[in-house]
Amino acid sequence: MPTRFTNRKDQIVQIAAELFSKKGYSATSMRDIAEHMKMEAASLYNHISSKEDILHTICFTTADRFINAIDEVNDIYFNGEEKLRMAVKNHIQILTDNMAEAQVFLREWRHLNEENIQAFIQLRDRYEKGIQSILQTGIDENVFQEVDKKFATLNILSSVNWIVEWYRPDGNMSPEEIADKISDFLLTGLHKKQPF
Amino acid sequence: MPTRFTNRKDQIVQIAAELFSKKGYSATSMRDIAEHMKMEAASLYNHISSKEDILHTICFTTADRFINAIDEVNDIYFNGEEKLRMAVKNHIQILTDNMAEAQVFLREWRHLNEENIQAFIQLRDRYEKGIQSILQTGIDENVFQEVDKKFATLNILSSVNWIVEWYRPDGNMSPEEIADKISDFLLTGLHKKQPF
DNA sequence: CCTACCGATCGGTAGG
DNA sequence: CCTACCGATCGGTAGG
Numbered sequence: 001m002p003t004r005f006t007n008r009k010d011q012i013v014q015i016a017a018e019l020f021s022k023k024g025y026s027a028t029s030m031r032d033i034a035e036h037m038k039m040e041a042a043s044l045y046n047h048i049s050s051k052e053d054i055l056h057t058i059c060f061t062t063a064d065r066f067i068n069a070i071d072e073v074n075d076i077y078f079n080g081e082e083k084l085r086m087a088v089k090n091h092i093q094i095l096t097d098n099m100a101e102a103q104v105f106l107r108e109w110r111h112l113n114e115e116n117i118q119a120f121i122q123l124r125d126r127y128e129k130g131i132q133s134i135l136q137t138g139i140d141e142n143v144f145q146e147v148d149k150k151f152a153t154l155n156i157l158s159s160v161n162w163i164v165e166w167y168r169p170d171g172n173m174s175p176e177e178i179a180d181k182i183s184d185f186l187l188t189g190l191h192k193k194q195p196f
Numbered sequence: 197m198p199t200r201f202t203n204r205k206d207q208i209v210q211i212a213a214e215l216f217s218k219k220g221y222s223a224t225s226m227r228d229i230a231e232h233m234k235m236e237a238a239s240l241y242n243h244i245s246s247k248e249d250i251l252h253t254i255c256f257t258t259a260d261r262f263i264n265a266i267d268e269v270n271d272i273y274f275n276g277e278e279k280l281r282m283a284v285k286n287h288i289q290i291l292t293d294n295m296a297e298a299q300v301f302l303r304e305w306r307h308l309n310e311e312n313i314q315a316f317i318q319l320r321d322r323y324e325k326g327i328q329s330i331l332q333t334g335i336d337e338n339v340f341q342e343v344d345k346k347f348a349t350l351n352i353l354s355s356v357n358w359i360v361e362w363y364r365p366d367g368n369m370s371p372e373e374i375a376d377k378i379s380d381f382l383l384t385g386l387h388k389k390q391p392f
Numbered sequence: 393c394c395t396a397c398c399g400a401t402c403g404g405t406a407g408g
Numbered sequence: 409c410c411t412a413c414c415g416a417t418c419g420g421t422a423g424g
Contacts, residue, residue, distance in 0.1 A: 024307065026222035030419060042420080043393045051419065084386075107303065110220065135386070144386045148377070155381055158358030159351050166350060181344070185351055189385030190280075190331070190340045226403060238404080239409045247403065 009047045009057075012037060014100075016054045021103035025055055025111045055108060056116055062105035063123040065094045070130035080138025081187065084156075087134055088186070089179040091160050096167055096175040103164050128153050156186055205243045205253075208233060210296075212250045217299035221251055221307045251304060252312055258301035259319040261290045266326035276334025277383065280352075283330055284382070285375040287356045292363055292371040299360050324349050352382055 015036045019028040030051055034041040048054055069090035077083045095102045109120050131153045138144030159182055167178070211232045215224040226247055230237040244250055265286040273279045291298045305316050327349045334340030355378055363374070 024220065024222055026220055027307070029417075031417085040394060042395080045420070046393070111223070138386065143388060145384070145388055147381070147386065151377060152381065152386065154358060154362060155355050155378070158354045158361075161358075162350060162354030165354075181347060182351070185343070185348065185385070187385050187387050188341070189381070189383050189387075190334065190343065190348065191383045191385075192339060192341055193389065225401075227401085236410055238406095238411080241404070242409070 012044060012047055013054055013057050013061075017058050017100040017104050020055070020058070020108055021100040025051075025104070025108040052111075052113060052116075055104070055111060058101050058104045059109050059112060059116075059120055060123070062094070062098065062101050063120065063127075065098070066091065066127050067123060067130075069094060070127055074130055074133060080134060080141050080143055083134040083137060084186070085179070085183045087131060088156070088160055088183045089176065092163060092175050092179045092182070095160070095164055096169070096178075099164065099167070099169075106161055106164060128157070131156060159186065208240060208243055209250055209253050209257075213254050213296040213300050216251070216254070216304055217296040221247075221300070221304040248307075248309060248312075251300070251307060254297050254300045255305050255308060255312075255316055256319070258290070258294065258297050259316065259323075261294070262287065262323050263319060263326070265290060266323055270326055270329060276330060276337050276339055279330040279333060280382070281375070281379045283327060284352070284356060284379045285372065288359060288371050288375045288378070291356070291360055292365070295360060295363070295365075302357055302360060324353070327352060355382065 012033065016028070016033050019032055019036065023032075030041045030044055033054075034044055037044070048057075070087060073083050073087045073090065077086050109117065112120060128150075132149040135144060135147065135149045135152055139146055139149075163178060167175075173181075208229065212224070212229050215228055215232065219228075226237045226240055229250075230240055233240070244253075266283060269279050269283045269286060273282050305313065308316060324346075328345040331340060331343065331345045331348055335342055335345075359374060363369075363371075369377075
């Protein structure tokens with residue numbers, strides 16, 4: 001019964017993501033996860049092969065979401081500012097739609113084993129390249145300053161990723177509002193346009 | 197012999213900070229730390245009272261550094277832009293001078309016990325207030341836009357804190373260069389000043 | 393999906 | 409600072 005099987009794994013991954021994000025990967029035990037699944041720890045192994053298998057699934061599923069989103073932006077939208085706003089919006093949507101997984105993706109990937117870390121970093125690099133190419137578009141259009149793209153990309157990603165530290169679904173800002181505000185901030189900075 | 201005692205605790209804290217930053221707090225064992233100290237795990241307890249005592253020391257020592265730095269900036273410097281640049285520079289200097297502790301401060305504070313977490317968050321909030329008051333200075337001078345200060349502060353902190361994810365002491369950017377570049381980016385954003 | 397269990401390791405203490 | 413040790417818990421397997 002593969003369907004039931006898959007569902008069950010998804011449930012485990014979801015519950016594990018919540019525990020990993022709350023307590024950290026290492027401090028979460030298989031018995032913790034099992035308890036929330038209302039089963040014995042040993043039974044988990046009918047659905048997953050190891051604790052790291054769960055972490056791997058979380059990290060790479062989330063990475064795929066990001067990569068699909070950036071590819072879509074670079075395929076569809078046209079000018080740099082539009083692309084950037086769309087990329088920021090998609091990024092934040094992924095974060096806020098999957099808070100627990102996103103936090104694990106951002107904080108716990110270091111606990112993957114060595115070869116999975118390599119693959120993970122490659123996906124992350126590919127995503128960063130996607131952002132960089134957006135910046136290049138804006139520069140080519142003479143709309144963005146000639147910034148150091150690598151540096152600016154890290155700045156952009158840090159701003160959007162930090163959201164998981166304070167975003168609350170029941171807070172007074174929607175993901176879209178946050179995205180607009182962040183994009184505004186990234187585009188114009190603190191300075192007044194004509195200060196004097 | 198209190199001096200020798202203090203020194204020994206500092207050594208333990210330093211080595212623990214490196215291990216905590218590399219492997220995470222929970223995945224680092226007292227035996228790991230002891231091994232790097234070339235002593236037995238039991239002997240560590242002559243210098244520290246518990247594993248969490250070490251984490252506590254790291255987190256609160258680092259918090260003190262940040263708070264002293266921001267208070268100094270708000271005492272000495274005058275205008276908003278100058279203050280912001282100085283605050284960013286100091287912040288980055290603290291991060292890069294104490295990479296391991298800073299990473300633990302940023303990533304591992306969640307493993308403090310509940311009441312220490314409360315105290316920790318209070319210190320962090322005080323620091324954020326310090327940044328906000330810098331922004332207010334710039335706004336009052338009519339040099340900064342009327343931004344949402346809380347939101348802008350989180351943006352600024354995310355940018356500077358993300359540095360610990362990629363900064364390497366042997367890289368090709370000095371902490372001062374990074375500080376200048378980040379300040380420029382925060383102040384002016386991606387847009388060209390007169391785009392058309 | 394469970395019972396029963398494994399060897400390994402954990403943070404920490406007693407006592408010197 | 410060490411030896412010797414504690415009870416608890418870890419990820420995971422065997423076998424049904």
